[in-house]
Amino acid sequence: MTWRAGPQEGSTKGIIRSPYDQEARTGKKRETTWLGYKVHLTETCGLPDDGAHPHLIVQVQTTVAPIQDIDMTTSIQAGLAKAHLIPDEQIVDTGYVNADLLVSSQAHGMKLLGPTMPDTSWQAKAGKGFDVGSFSIDWVRGQATCPQGHTSARLSQAGERMEMVFATATCADCPVRRDCTRSVTTGRVLHLRPQGAHEALQARRQEQETSAFRQAYQARAGIEGTISQAVRAQGLRRSRYDGLQKTQIQHVATAVAINLVRIDAMLTSTPRGKTRQSHFMRLALHPIWYTQGVA
Structure with a gap:
């Protein structure tokens, strides 16, 4: 008798790990491993960061955990096109970029802005x-x-x-x-x-080796704040329901809640929170020099 991991659906869909949620799968990204799903958020980032133009989430897509980011780029772009939300530039991380997508993105009238994997030869x-x-x-x-x-x-x-x-x-x-x-x-x-x-x-x-590219790519840093807000304030990493479809509804509801919070902050002139800095970091950024004579 030998143990097996569980029923196998396919090489891209993973192995069923839980009898309670048969759509949940095991995902791994670098050192992080989890059981469940993966969410892809798209938000506006080209408007002035002056408090009067909040960055809003305009699309949410939920997949099983093993689906790679690169497999979602085309689907995300198709969703934006269907909603008539095609941007001039779509800023993504390396996981969403390859040579073919750089070309196909132009068919949607957008520039896929993100660093590619380096030549590993x-x-x-x-x-x-x-x-x-x-x-x-x-x-x-x-x-x-x-x-x-x-x-x-x-x-x-x-x-x-x-x-x-x-x-x-x-x-x-x-x-x-x-x-x-x-x-x-x-x-x-x-x-x-x-x-x-x-x-x-x-x-x-x-x-991507130029300073102009790095400066343009800095706009993507805002999505990290969105992910942090969704995880820390809205509990995005904890699925309240079983199944892909219900989890997708939760993710959409979370995005709506974030948008409402940001719109309220705009209407009430509430300033955006700043990135927390440790005491050591504040000391490093603002050093104080002492001069003392010793007899």
């Missing part, structure tokens, strides 16, 4: 200029040119993915071969996305 980590972004791509001819000026010899394509392969003889005689490829039998092989996705990804990786 060993060439990129070495920082010597031989990652995919360092190659010049001629999409018409189907050729790539490396930083040393050599062109690829062969193109193969399967579906939307393509490979540009450099000749073995070309790479064998290259003085910087060890910084470009570790293969001893073939030349460098580039694995590429479709042109639009490739160019969008490379452009974002360069853009």
Whole structure:
């Protein structure tokens, strides 16, 4: 006899963990593990932060816990489009961004603003200029040119993915071969996305290193305050009901409550709360220097 974790519904839907709520699933994000659901909140953030324009939650989507954030970007955008709430920019964290979504977001007339995952290839980590972004791509001819000026010899394509392969003889005689490829039998092989996705990804990786991008992205910090308000003041992390549908209703009601609190604060000119600082942090930000003579 062997123990099993529980009935399996599917690789993306997880395992049933509770006999009381058969829709609840186990989720994990970095070091945090929980049983239940996940909520995605969208709020306004482009209005002046002067107290007369409260940031309001305009969309709430609830999923089972194992659903990844990246799988929800398209659904969130479709919901905004259906409600005629398409923004000029949708500011999200890295979990909601990939190359294809950077392109597809433009179909909704919005810019998906968020940092992408860095290139994890060993060439990129070495920082010597031989990652995919360092190659010049001629999409018409189907050729790539490396930083040393050599062109690829062969193109193969399967579906939307393509490979540009450099000749073995070309790479064998290259003085910087060890910084470009570790293969001893073939030349460098580039694995590429479709042109639009490739160019969008490379452009974002360069853009996110600029001060202008970092300044624009700071607007997203407000959503962390919204999450804190929902968790600490409204008990968002504790589901009062069983089942995905009822939990979604609770999440929507919580968002409505937050909006009412913010509208009331605007009407009564109640200032927004400030981030709490520890005594040590206040001392670090406002140092006091003493000068004392010793005889």
